[in-house]
Amino acid sequence: MKLNLKNPLVFFDLETTGTNINTDRIVEICYLKVYPNGNEESKTMRINPGMHIPEASSAIHGIYDADVADCPTFKEVAKDIARDLEGADIAGFNSNRFDVPVLVEEFLRAGIDIDLTRRKFIDVQVIYHKLEQRTLSAAYKFYCGKNLEDAHTAEADTRATYEVLKAQLDHYPDVLENDINFLSEYSSYNKNVDFAGRIVYDDKGVEVFNFGKYKGMPVSEVLQRDPGYYGWVLNGDFTLNTKNVLTKIRLRESGLLK
Known part of the structure; x- marks a missing residue:
């Protein structure tokens, strides 16, 4: 099902040095910008986090210190990323609890106080967990009938999240509305004031x-x-x-x- 959009919708995924939204850093970001007319633009970039990537994290996403040694820091690309997000709503998988707070922290460290308060946030994982209680790989298999190759790479996870949301709209026509306001409300557990939900x-x-x-x-x-x-x-x-x-x-x- 084609998404019914009033604003561009940016699907994104992060690979990071760890899972602490206060202290860990981005090592890879991918975002797929879907426009109301159906056009799509995607971008993937590696980021030098300025810190050692723990071996446990590298074992999951396959990104090591040497892979990002010559890559730009987040501060060096922050303005470009903020410009790409301007005026767009945001979607991801577990994004409300992790990816969005981490991204906002990186913007603040870079001195960019990006205003996302007027944006809508759609967390495909929340929709999935409310209806099926599974992981992204299982969701991709369940809704799209395909195996998720290269799981835990930002690009593969971003594209899979986009496809899963469209398939969810087809799968639950009596529950879900093809409307960004509805999906944003449905994919929220709490009405957060801050992005971390404190x-x-x-x-x-x-x-x-x-x-x-x-x-x-x-x-x-x-x-x-x-x-x-x-x-x-x-x-x-x-x-x-x-x-x-x-x-x-x-x-x-x-x-x-x-």
Whole structure:
């Protein structure tokens, strides 16, 4: 089924040095930009992460230090990637919980505060898990009837994710709508305020913490009750995006940010 798009939709996948969204880095990125008229553009690039790629990670994606030694750093290509994402909605496989937060962190380290707040995010894995509970390779086999060759390479996973979403629309016509707003809502477990999901909106649209001793409590209330908690988060092992979001809420509640 052809996707019903109002904006371009960028499917993307990352290979990284590890799974910690706070500290790990991108070693490969692939994105496939699908336009409303059906045209497609794709790009794959290796990235020098500026750190050692652990052997355990290399064993999964097959990318070693020597493979990226002469590749550009993320900072050197960040503006080009941001330009390609401009005005587009975002899709991936486990992207809401991993790929998007990692990408945002890389942009922030590069000094680019890219605004994705108006974009729609579609996580094909969430759709799949809600309906079938499987992995990308199994999803590709189930929906598309093909084996996923070169799994855990960014390009293969990106293309497979695009094909799986289209097949899901064909497979569940009574459940899924070919509409980006619907798919974005359906593929979200929480309404995140930050990309890592440390702060979320509750049922009343209030920003609440989604972790720790104040889980479920309004952020504004916690900042009033325990002002030191703000400093603890800023000095803690949290993403730059989470810290930025918390800072904006604090400034807004103090009347310094309109």
